[in-house]
Amino acid sequence: MNYARNFNARNFKARNFNARYISMRLFQSAAFLFASCLLISPLVAEELPLQKHDTVARSILAKMTTDEKIGQMIQADTAGLVDPKDVADYHLGSILSGGGSDPAAGNSLQNWTQLYESLQQRAVSTRLGIPILFGIDAVHGHNNVLEAVVFPHNIGLGCSGNADLVQEIGRMTALEMRASGIHWTFAPCVTVPRDERWGRTYEGFSEDPDLVARLGVASLKGLQGDNVSDPTSVLGCAKHFAGDGGTIPGTGKNGWGWDQGDTKVDEETFRRVHLSTYPPVIAAGALTIMPSYSSWNGLKCSGNKYLLTDVLKKEFGFEGFLISDWEAIKQVDPDFKTAIGISINAGMDMAMEPTAYREFYDNLKALVQEGTVPMSRIDDAVLRILKVKAAMGLFADDYDYRANPELQQNFGSEEHRTVARQAVRESLVLLKNDGTFPVDKTAKRIHVAGAAADDLGIQCGGWTIDWQGKSGDVTSGGTTVLDAIKSSVGPDTEVTFSADGAGAEGADVAIIVIGEQPYAEFEGDNKELELSAENQAVVQTVHDSGTPTVTVLFSGRPMIINESLENSDAFIAAWLPGTEGLGVTDILFGDHKPTGKLSFTWPRSIDQLPINHNDGKTNPLFPFGFGLTE
Known part of the structure; x- marks a missing residue:
């Protein structure tokens, strides 16, 4: 996400790593193929996690006006809200606090809780009472909040190779998030960084897709728990779909670098390296996915219908919803209205429009009235959003949006810090x-x-x-x-x-x-x-x-x-x-x-650079998998 304003089978000697790693990869590849087959197979269609919420979601959808539907497809930023009343007046489906969008009163747990609860109260007081999803970048702990436990970034966790530990970190992060009431994190990042000069390298677990998939699944399971409706669990978001770690130099946003650049590879390579991490996290229960700023062979992923609809939703069987990155839709076309039509028709379900949410609302409504964006696409997007909210228990009769004070007592606790300390030493x-x-x-x-x-x-x-x-x-x-x-x-x-x-x-x-x-x-x-x-x-x-x-x-x-x-x-x-x-x-x-x-x-x-294991390049300073034990 880019904020434009300043806003183990371990314990082995290094020389024994390669043989064991090859065995591990063969096992993981087989498991991945098995999971992928399950995703595509119609034999398990009735077991998809969101289908049981279809009736509830459709009953709400049937009551909604076009304005209410469009509002559900918009996510505004707390610092970008023109007026807090807009949460209700524009029927917003989501709010986020991006990096630097802190509560005006400060970064304490109490202030974050008050911010969340005040905005959620506005949403549940509307005609249909549909709660908002409140999102935040809790990417290594609840890292926006003072006194939260900050865990190692993913590159370190990748070196630990410990999936159980990564899952426990996800669990600790969820508990600290829910202490503030916030229930959606834009994590795990399942990118596969292939060039360390990219400034987001540390957000990736590894240059190896199999290791990324294994730890990405563990992280998601920790965040979402056994049931995402559990009041101690949070909604995860796999990102950034896809190829953000494979961009080439000179294509980035700054004109010379890598970030938000172009991944120029053939489809076989793109699938093997950059798409392969998504079927496992979908099988593990990923309900939201964030398309990437980056492009694949010149076409922005946020407007690529083949990737978003044909591959992700149809081929991979993803039934949740897609949330755009920060103002990413604007990059699809120089004309904002045209860009909105392209992205929504390509399969984008919710737009992260931190400050231009009113303009997005007006443009999408006009596109629907003109017939450029069919109502069937709007209904599909909103139904996906409502089903995720239903899965989270937001429509339950006993739903209480307020933060749990018992969780607040354990915020930043020694118990959580002990897990983080273990993660540090293993990384x-x-x-x-x-x-x-x-x-x-x-x-x-x-x-x-x-x-x-x-x-x-x-x-x-x-x-x-x-x-x-x-x-x-x-x-x-x-x-x-x-x-x-x-x-x-x-x-x-x-x-x-x-x-x-x-x-x-x-x-x-x-x-x-x-x-x-x-x-x-x-x-x-x-x-x-x-x-x-x-x-x-x-x-x-x-x-x-x-x-x-x-x-x-x-x-x-x-x-x-x-x-x-x-x-x-x-x-x-x-x-x-x-x-x-x-x-x-x-x-x-x-x-x-x-x-x-x-x-x-x-x-x-x-x-x-770029240099990655099994790419035929030799003589690195240290090979993939290296690490002394004494």
Whole structure:
């Protein structure tokens, strides 16, 4: 989503990975084909999850005016509402709070709850009393809310390879979301990033479609639970359909990059790499899917009828509804009205129009009156939306839209942070060790170097409170690596710190923490993937002191690290671990052995990109699946 305003079978040695991975892929491929066959087979049509809600949805649809139907197809942003009364006056089907669209009173749990409840109350007070769906980008925890537990981004979870853990993270995220009343997240992301220069790489679990599908299914199951109508579950949204991870350089929104670009591959490759992650999540119960900004061979996915209707809805059997990305329909055609007609007729069911929702409403109504968009398409879209709402229990006689105060008591709890801490330590990948790792927590002096060691914002990355994220004390309730080190060492160990690396002389060991500045989509596209000069200087300064060093890298993708790797005695890829720095020290001090395995191929130089396993390219810095255990 792009906000235009500033708004395990693990524990194996690395050398044994390939054989086991091949076996795993054969099993997963067979399972995927089996699931795909079930999706297409008419023998199980009566078991599709939304069909049992057809009668209720149709009874509501029969009572609706054309205006009410069109309103159900619109999602406005909380910060873009001209007037809160528009929720009722325009019969809006959904509201979102995009990155930066926070409650005016602040980002506390109480303020988010009040915002949700006030808008929902307007919806349920209308003639038909149809509740809104309230959506948010809770992509690594309920990450827009202060004191929420922020989990590692998906790239780290991909390195854990632990589907059970990913499912539990989804469950914890759902509980924290429902504590605020909010019940729809635009996750999981089942993209397959194929070029690390793309700024959304960290939102993907892996470059490998099978691993993405397996963990995407786990995430969805955690979010939606056994029954999406459970008041502790939330509605998931698989994204971005499809090919957003395969765009080529020079086609992106900025004119030179990758984001919102064009994936130029033949259909066989497109299906094998970029479409193959969707049948498994559909089989697992995905009820909403977000089409991508990106194009496939020059045609915007948000206006591609073949992909949205013929493939996704008919061939894959998807019976839920499609929600466009932020103002994505406007990209389909320079004329907004024309773009609306193309996208809706292509199969788009709900339009995310954060500020132009009134204009969308008027244009779609005119298109229906003109016959450009047939009423049958409107009815199909609204019926899909109503069936999802029915499946969520929003039409039940005992439906209570208010947030559950009991869930609020466990918001940001130690129980949730314990799960996040496990996720951090399982996601870390040990890339190098000359014997300095693990660090002795009883050493006389440990010198910590690098500004990232004491920066929760860098540790969490993008999509944390702010859309692009930011450095510094972005949220509360978390633990930086520096604080985690101080709380983990023995009583006689001195911990010193310098942001620039100075003062390491005489220390028993130095722990260097470096990292990318936070970023999200579009802003995160990067041609070079080089460590900043400041980061490289920290490593060089400590290296020149002669002190043994362990370097920890916070990043949303593999970086070009050759010189800093050479200047470190041990090196750990920690990705974007979130708020729980104690998960890093669990590994640093040897309380747990590292088990993470690279879910992406690590390039040796920028001219190797794109490089992915089994693509025939050789000599990466570290191969897919690499990870030392000691």
